[in-house]
Amino acid sequence: MATSTEAISVAALSKSFGSAKALDGLDLSVATGEVHGFLGPNGSGKTTTIRVLLGLLRPDAGRVRMLDGDPWRDAVALHRRLAYVPGDVTLWPGITGGEVIDLLGRMRGGLDQRRRDELLERFDLDPRKKARAYSKGNRQKVALIAALASDAELLLLDEPTSGLDPLMESVFQECIQQVKRQGRTVLLSSHILAEVEALCDRVSIIRLGRTVESGTLTELRHLTRTSISVETARPLAGIEALTGVHDMVLADHHARFDVDSAELDTVVRRLAPLGVRSLTSTPPTLEEMFLRHYGDDRAAGEKVAS
């Protein structure tokens, strides 16, 4: 595990606010050059993690490295190399969007004027409006353009597209694809699964301040179940008892069931001798995958609350 190939590496990170534990032993590893999806239900600790990475919050315990530095100690030096988009953009009343973009760019150490103008055009933002006159989506665009106009090697994006319309969402995805081609690293917290699916090389799912899954989407799919609908020549006996088979609905020659993706191979081998007439397999959608993780969280959350 050479550190230089890892843009972000977090191990056993904990952070409490008073008695409330926001992060509880979180692990996160983002490789240089990848777009990493950061997912989890509301209040699971995504924003808190990003604030720790920005050196705004001091970790209670754990090891945090970013761009080969310590986010708390080396904040200023690291910030020259990263750009950040907050989830909830508040701007200064009386200052225009164009001024905010320029100011943030200059404070980071310069911005590319040509790219700034191009982004303003692509995101269709009027830079002459005062902050108060911007809608939520337009405030979000101001922060996005300020970040994307930089040539920072790491982008920390906290729900950057909340409030953007579908057209702007696709512009955003194009921009991130471009960033990816340039070999830059992105940490993208998001609730928009289509966006995650389109952009992310790997994802981490967190729940109650702890990482529950991490890997490529294919790997994660592997951890969940595939739905199978099958019709065979001979009766489907004994399949139900196989490990990894769930929710079987059986009618002699026809069956529908879910199977753990890891057991898929074994189950299909057992089906073959029965003379398969038709077989459809549906991989789990991203939604199903997350509902499983998020749903558990709801149950656990209720237990804590009661």
Added chain:
Amino acid sequence: MTGTGGLLRFLLRRERAGLPWWLLGATLLVLVQSLQSQKLYGSPEALERLRHTIGGNTAVIAMSGPTRLLGAIGGEVVFEIFAFAAIVVALMNMFLVGRHTRAEEETGRAELIRSARVGRPAPLTAALTLAAVANVAVGALIVAVAVGTGLPAAGSVLFGAAMTAVGLVFAALTAVAAQVFENVRAVYGAVALILGAAYVLRAAGDVGGGALSWLSPIGWGQRTFPYTGDRWWPLLLPLGLSVLLVAAASALLRRRDFGAGLVAARPGRARAARSLRNAYALSWRLQRASLLGWAVGLGLLGVAYGSIADSIEQYIRDNPEVAQFLPGGAADVVDAYLALTVGLSALIAAAYGVTSALRIRAEETSGRAEPLLATATSRLTWLAGQLSVALTGSALALLTFGLGEGAAYGLIISDAGQVPRMAAVALAYLPAVWLVVAVVVLVLGWLPRPSAALAWTGVGYCAVVALFADSFDLPGWSQRASPFAHTPRVPLADPALTPLLVILALTVACLAGGYAGLRRRDIGY
């Protein structure tokens, strides 16, 4: 009107932690003053002596009110405390109405409420009703305290009613300002300016012929002459004006868009000016308008006080026998007056410094600090950027006061030398002002959550010590924590360098301590 009742209950709930303190503050002022005055001037002879000494002391008249009030002990209480209590009540109304109208609209919270089954004027109506309730409560409490401490009932009722009436004017005034300006800071600025003008106008009127006092709501309240004349008709002025202002506010409300002011926002620059490139530039850009307001306000206050200073000279010249009894002669009386007014302006400059320093916390909690601190800006630079405004700004505000007072006074006595003299005098109070700001920074570093409450408690303490230490007969030890108590009262007293250097050293220590706290704590928590 739909929804006003529900909204009002909601506002009362939100105010239950804040409003009682305002009511308590105003009531306590009257309570302490009444007890103190009756102890010191309870006998007719003592009151007679007081009438004599104060009759010639323009400084005290300018600070307090018309001398006709001194005809009875109850009137003496009104004389000493009415103007100050009226300022407290006016500020209470300003914050009450501003907070629940324009501030709510600005943050967008009002949108949520409006979208419910609530009529367009409901928030304004609810806020004004709440203010009216608060004003009646303040009036009733004053009556209770005055009667309770043994003052005549008829005068006490008028005293309370006058305070209620003054409060209503400022509630209505804030309601209008909240329609005109898009931004709640501008609303507060405008109302505070009018409050300052009201205080100065009545000061000028009371010292002079009295005509100017009739332009001031505070003057109207005082000129009911509770206990000494008991006339009710001047209260028609504040009540009538309140009705007119409320009507104006609702007319404006009907004509404007949600979130908008009277003047539509113009589009601004597409690109930032070359100079807008760091935390310093941003702070100055954000605060220049409010600093200008405070500096101009203090400058005008200086001009007003400076022009009154002359009538003290005049009085001493007309009554040489009075001068005989004053140790330093006429010059001392004027210097005492100048020291008193500069001391007052230093308190106002400190209040400005505190509002400016507290913006640091507002930037943090609003989330606006986050994108800045995520750039190559260190916490020290971010803090220093905003502090540079608080420190330089309070110095500028104090200086404009000194220049204004020196210019007006110098013009009248034909002595240009008063301008640099008064500027230097004003700056002697600067270390104390800075120490107040530095203590706020210390609190921001270590106790960020209650910082606003702690900061204003500190300012309130300094104000009480400076304004009421003598009339309330406060023990010496209780004043020692105020840096103003250690500042030599120039030009009356000789300037002494040592206390100023000690205060400056403490200032530096507090600033360093505050930064040390800010450096190690979480931002935004």
